[in-house]
Each structure stands twice: as C-alpha cells, then as structure tokens.
Amino acid sequence: MPRLADHSADTRMLLLAGMALVVGTGGAASAWLLLHLIAIVTNLAWFGRFSVEPALIIDSTLGVAALLIPIVGSVIIGLMARFGSDKIRGHGIPEAIEAILYGQSKLSSKVAILKPLSSAISIGTGGPFGAEGPIIMTGGAIGSIFAQRFRLTAAERKTLLVAGAAAGMTGIFGTPIAAILLALEVLLFEWKPRSFVPVVVAVLTALAWRPYLVGEGPLFPFDASFAIDTTTLVLAALTGLLTGFVAAGLSSALYRIEDGFHALPVHWMWWPALGAVVVGIGGVIEPRVLGAGYNSIQDLLDGSLALKAMLLLLAVKAVVWLVALGSGTSGGILAPLLIIGGAFGGLIGLMLPGGPGPWAMIGMTGVMAAAMRAPLTAALFAVELTGHFDALPATAATAGAAYAVAVLILKRSILTEKISRRGRHILQEYSVDPLAIAQADQIMTPAPETLAEDMPIVDAIRFFEQAQHRSYPVIDAQGLPIAIASRADALRWRQTNLAEGVTLGELLSDGSMPVVHPATPATDIANLMIAEDMGRICVVDPQSGALIGIIARRNLLSARAGKLREERERGAHETRLAWKRGEKK
Structure with a gap:
C-alpha cells in the first residue's frame, strides 16, 4: 500500500529543481537578448544607426514619414508567420497555455528563435506592445526544448516550460513573487510541490542573473x-471596480476587432500590415503610444503628465493596441x-489624495488583474515593479x-478567449x-454478497440467471477474495465446453487480483480501476486480508455527487433561513 501523505512529491522534484537552474539561466539570458534586439531594431528603424543602447521612439525626427x-x-512579421511559424502570432500567453494543456508541453526550437525576433521587430518598429508576452513564450520554449532532451513526462515538461516562462518574466521586470504567482494563477493549472519548487528555483536563478x-x-x-488607511482602501476598491469595467471593455473590443480581420477577403499574412496603418496614424497623433512605452509608464507613476496628455495616451494607446493585437502581429499585452490602466488611474488620481502617480499604480493593478484574471499576480506585480511594498x-x-x-x-479572460x-x-x-479526501471505507459497500471458490461453474451459471448484480467477488475458505465473477463470464462459460465439476476457484484464481x-x-482506487480495466475493486482487512467491502464505479460517482449535493443543499438551506427571517420581521 502506498504511503499516505499530504503531497505527491518524490525525489524527481529535486531533479527538476536542478534542471530549473539551467532553465532559469536560459530565461534570464533570453530576456537580455530580447531587450537588446528591441534596442537594435529601434535604433535602425527610427535613427538609422546600429546600437544596443535603449532608444525612445518619441525622440525621432522622421515626422509623417514614420x-x-x-x-x-x-x-x-506577416512573412515570418506565414513561412516560419504561425505560433509567433499574438502575444504568446494563450499559445503557451495551449501547449501546456493540449500539446504535451512541447514547443519547438523554431518558436524559441522566431518569437523574440518577430517581437523585437514589432516593438522596435513601433508596435504598441511590451516584451513580457514574447519573453514568456520564449522562456517557456527554452524550458520545453531542454526538457525534451531528456526522458521526462508531459507533466515534468510542463514544469520546466512554466519555469522558463516565469524566469523570463523575472529577467525583464525583476518581479520574482509576481512571476511565481503568474505561474500558479495562469500557467501551471495545478498546485503541487513537483512544479512549485522548480519554478521558484528558476525564478530566483533569473533574479540572481538580472543585475x-x-x-x-x-x-x-x-x-x-x-x-494606507480606511479611506484609501475604500477608494482603491472603488477604482478597482471601475478598472474591471475598463478591462472587460478592452477584452470585448479586442475580439470584435479580431472578428473584423477574419472577415477581410485577404490572407492573414497581410493583416498585421493593415493594423499597422492605424498604429502609424496613432503615432502621429501621440508618439508616446509607439513601442513598449516603458517611459510612459514611468511618466504616469511620476505624475508628470498633464490631463490632456493622459487622456490622449489612454484613448490612442487603447485603439492602436487593440487594432494591432487583433491583426495577429507579435507582441505582449502586459505593458x-x-x-x-495607469492613464485611467492617473486621471482618477487628479481628484484624489496622493496625486496621479500612486493612483496610476492602482489603475495598472486593476486593469491587469481583471484582464488576465490574475489578482494575486497583479497585486504583487505592482508593488515589486515600483518598490512600494507599503x-x-x-x-x-x-x-x-x-x-x-x-x-x-465576461465568461473568459483576454488570455483564454482566443483558446475558446x-x-x-x-x-x-x-x-x-x-475523491481526494474520501477513503475506501467511506464509500465502499460493506459485507457484499459473495460466491465461494468451490462453487461449480454449472451452479454459477444458474446463479447469474437470477442475480441482482452484474458481478460478485469470489472468496476462499478463509474469506480472502481471489477473483471477480461477472454475468459476462457466465455467458462465456455457457458457450464453452468445460469439464464437469470445474469450480470458480479453479477457473478464475490466478493470484493477481488487485485489492485495496x-x-x-x-x-487511487479510481486510477487502479482504469489501469486494471476493472469495474469493481475488493476492499480487504489489512491484517487478515479478508473481504470487508467492495467498491464499484457508482460508489466513486456517488462520492462526487455527494459533494455537489452538499453545496446545493447548503445554498437552499440558507435561502430558506433568509425567507424565515424575512417573515418574522
């Protein structure tokens, strides 16, 4: 019998943690590479020079030619997606989720190369995106490719894929706790030591490399x-409610725009170029909307933008980003x-204590939490990003x-709508x-009806003609189960010329019947049924081995149904109490 414990971790977790050191290093290196690629493309496209030094598109003097x-x-980018890999389209996180859930956590080396390159071209030429989505996809690809070089299970590949993604995010933003929470809230789809520990190792490795x-x-x-007082908390919550509506509107608008592109009578390869026309026009109206816009985030937090500048940034950035992302080009959504969110919060902050800067941070938190459905990630991300842990x-x-x-x-988030x-x-x-909190003795049918091992097959056939159940345990003289006899067995015996006097024990007992x-x-019982292709499992006394109960599939289903019934009945009971209280009043 397996050792019962709170968690299913074993020494494989340590192996994955060791591998996470390599993956975390790769995630940090890919973050460094992506930032330099963006700088190179920005300098070439807007200033005609080759340099890895950061450059601001708003400093360009190209004018309308831009x-x-x-x-x-x-x-x-359209050509790269058409003739390279269409997985570089979009912001990367839905593709990572899809690979985890439906692709056995396998990402190709082609994606690892083309995704950062296409994103650098997109952002460097003015695409209104951030580097975080592409680096999550790239870091994930590094983890997946590394895992594929070893004999790992799909679950272990998923762990290293997510570890690489979280490491890449940490390398860009320096937000280790938020990266770990993003892994838990968005990517892992589980809470287990086997995945949590390696993700932490990869994130801390990337953080160590980041300086x-x-x-x-x-x-x-x-x-x-x-x-931070009662008034501030109430105002922050009210701002959160408003940003929730903003995020919902952004998500709805994005997929309406995407539907519009799908309706165009041109190949999807050309959609990014059509979306870029809107981006270019938006850049002429407000140059701050072009590129990743990290300088705009800093200005919003510093409170250095006037009312008109924040209004323009809010409206124009939203339009160009939605159109560009809806067109299927490559880039992240977080920036x-x-x-x-920062522009929206900053506008509200003009009327609130503290000024626009701190409320810009609050607005960023709300929009991110609502759009990505990751409230813990958003709350920690904002304070790690700014250093304002208070x-x-x-x-x-x-x-x-x-x-x-x-x-x-909304039924789905901006991340899962595309997958849906x-x-x-x-x-x-x-x-x-x-089923994880139920044990065999809590769901079994106790003292089941049995058949003796010395019962002749002729009598067994006659028994099943009138039997109430489809199968019965067969026990020996000491009460130990040796087999399961079923109605299907009886039909087969009737059509077979068996020697007279053959008993159930002689025909069925082979000493290999699993018990619990x-x-x-x-x-564990459900897994055993699947592995052994059995509809019933015998429960035996751990000391004597005697049969004490039996578990069928309906017992497992009843355990699950009982939990659902408990939730429904609790709600109905509370409703009745509320009605009674109302009547008394």
Whole structure:
C-alpha cells in the first residue's frame, strides 16, 4: 500500500529543481537578448544607426514619414508567420497555455528563435506592445526544448516550460513573487510541490542573473505615495471596480476587432500590415503610444503628465493596441495594459489624495488583474515593479474588486478567449477533488454478497440467471477474495465446453487480483480501476486480508455527487433561513 501523505512529491522534484537552474539561466539570458534586439531594431528603424543602447521612439525626427515604419515591420512579421511559424502570432500567453494543456508541453526550437525576433521587430518598429508576452513564450520554449532532451513526462515538461516562462518574466521586470504567482494563477493549472519548487528555483536563478544582464532595483521606482488607511482602501476598491469595467471593455473590443480581420477577403499574412496603418496614424497623433512605452509608464507613476496628455495616451494607446493585437502581429499585452490602466488611474488620481502617480499604480493593478484574471499576480506585480511594498493592501483591494467585476461580466479572460474560439474551453477554478479526501471505507459497500471458490461453474451459471448484480467477488475458505465473477463470464462459460465439476476457484484464481485497504484514497482506487480495466475493486482487512467491502464505479460517482449535493443543499438551506427571517420581521 502506498504511503499516505499530504503531497505527491518524490525525489524527481529535486531533479527538476536542478534542471530549473539551467532553465532559469536560459530565461534570464533570453530576456537580455530580447531587450537588446528591441534596442537594435529601434535604433535602425527610427535613427538609422546600429546600437544596443535603449532608444525612445518619441525622440525621432522622421515626422509623417514614420507612418511607413510600423507597416514595413508588420509586413516582415506577416512573412515570418506565414513561412516560419504561425505560433509567433499574438502575444504568446494563450499559445503557451495551449501547449501546456493540449500539446504535451512541447514547443519547438523554431518558436524559441522566431518569437523574440518577430517581437523585437514589432516593438522596435513601433508596435504598441511590451516584451513580457514574447519573453514568456520564449522562456517557456527554452524550458520545453531542454526538457525534451531528456526522458521526462508531459507533466515534468510542463514544469520546466512554466519555469522558463516565469524566469523570463523575472529577467525583464525583476518581479520574482509576481512571476511565481503568474505561474500558479495562469500557467501551471495545478498546485503541487513537483512544479512549485522548480519554478521558484528558476525564478530566483533569473533574479540572481538580472543585475549582470539587465540591471537591479525596481524597474519603475517613483517617490509619491499615499497613506494606507480606511479611506484609501475604500477608494482603491472603488477604482478597482471601475478598472474591471475598463478591462472587460478592452477584452470585448479586442475580439470584435479580431472578428473584423477574419472577415477581410485577404490572407492573414497581410493583416498585421493593415493594423499597422492605424498604429502609424496613432503615432502621429501621440508618439508616446509607439513601442513598449516603458517611459510612459514611468511618466504616469511620476505624475508628470498633464490631463490632456493622459487622456490622449489612454484613448490612442487603447485603439492602436487593440487594432494591432487583433491583426495577429507579435507582441505582449502586459505593458499596454499597464499604460492604459495607469492613464485611467492617473486621471482618477487628479481628484484624489496622493496625486496621479500612486493612483496610476492602482489603475495598472486593476486593469491587469481583471484582464488576465490574475489578482494575486497583479497585486504583487505592482508593488515589486515600483518598490512600494507599503501599498500592497491598496493593490490587493483594487485587484480583488477588479477581478470580481471581470468574472461576473465576461465568461473568459483576454488570455483564454482566443483558446475558446478554437473550440477548447478552460476552467480556471481549482478545488479539492471529493475523491481526494474520501477513503475506501467511506464509500465502499460493506459485507457484499459473495460466491465461494468451490462453487461449480454449472451452479454459477444458474446463479447469474437470477442475480441482482452484474458481478460478485469470489472468496476462499478463509474469506480472502481471489477473483471477480461477472454475468459476462457466465455467458462465456455457457458457450464453452468445460469439464464437469470445474469450480470458480479453479477457473478464475490466478493470484493477481488487485485489492485495496480501508484507508486507500478514492483517487487511487479510481486510477487502479482504469489501469486494471476493472469495474469493481475488493476492499480487504489489512491484517487478515479478508473481504470487508467492495467498491464499484457508482460508489466513486456517488462520492462526487455527494459533494455537489452538499453545496446545493447548503445554498437552499440558507435561502430558506433568509425567507424565515424575512417573515418574522
């Protein structure tokens, strides 16, 4: 009997943790490489020079001629997607989720190369995206490719894929806790030590590399702050409610725009170029909307943008980002969400204590939590990104309120809607399986009717003609189960010329029948039924081995149904109590 424990971890977890050191290094290196690729493309496209130094598109003096740069970049991306890999289209996270759930966590080396390259071209030529989605996809591809070099299971490949993705995010933003939470809330689809520990190792490895590759300290520090009191928490929650509606509107608009592109009578390869026309026009109206816009995030947090500038940034960034992403080009969603949420929060902050800077951080938290359905990630991401850990209660209030609005308004998030449109529904709720907390003695049928091993086959055939059940355990003289006899067996015996006097024990006993003990978890029993292709499992006394009960498939289903019935009946009971209280009043 397997050792019962709270977790299913074994020494394989340590092996994966060791591999995560390599994957974490790869994720950090890919973050460094992507940032340098973006800088190279930006310098070439907008300034005509080859340099890896960061450059701001708003410093360009090309004027109206700059309309062509996003279009040229998008044509290149369309060609890369058409003749390279169409998996580079979009922002990367849905593709990573799909690979985890439906592709055995296998990503190709082609994706690992083309995704950062296409994203660098997209962002560097003015695409209104961030680097986080592509680096999550690239880091995930590194983890997946590394895992495929060894004899690992699909679950272990998933662990290293997610570890690489979280490491890449940490390498870009320096937000290790948020990266771990993103893995748990969005990518892993489980909470197990075998995946959690390697992800932590990979993230901390990337964080250790970050000062040498990208830099140290918060990415967007700012000075302004507000006191965390009751008023601030209430205002933060109200802001969260509003940002929940903003995020819901963005998600709905994105997929309406995507539907519009699908209706065009041109090949999808050309859609990014058509979307880039809108991006170019938006860049002429407000140059801040072009590129990743990290400088705009800093300006919003510093509170240095005036009312008109924030209004323009909010409206134009939302339009160009939605159109560009809907067209299927390559780029991330996190930076645009931060800018849109930051501009919205900053506008609200003009009327609230503390000024626009801290409320821009609150707005960023709300939009991210609602759009990605990742409230814990959003709350921690905002404070790690800025270094304002004292604001965590406020960001938590905002994230919780925004998340509540989003899940009530929209059936799916901005990440899962695309997967759903491909005919695959994803449930993003975790709960304890009723079978995981039930044991054999709690769901078995005790003292079942049995057949003796010395029963002649002729009598057994006659018995099954009148039997109430389809199968019965066969026991020996000491009460130990030796086999399961079924009605199907009886039909087969009737059509077979068996020697007279043959008994059930002589025909069925081979000493290999699996049994379980009273403390065996129901999940193990279900797995045993599947592995042995058996409809019934005998429960025996652990000391004597005597039969004490039997478990059929309906017993397992009853355990699950009981949990559902418990939830429904509890709700009905509370409703009746509420009605009674109302009547008394």
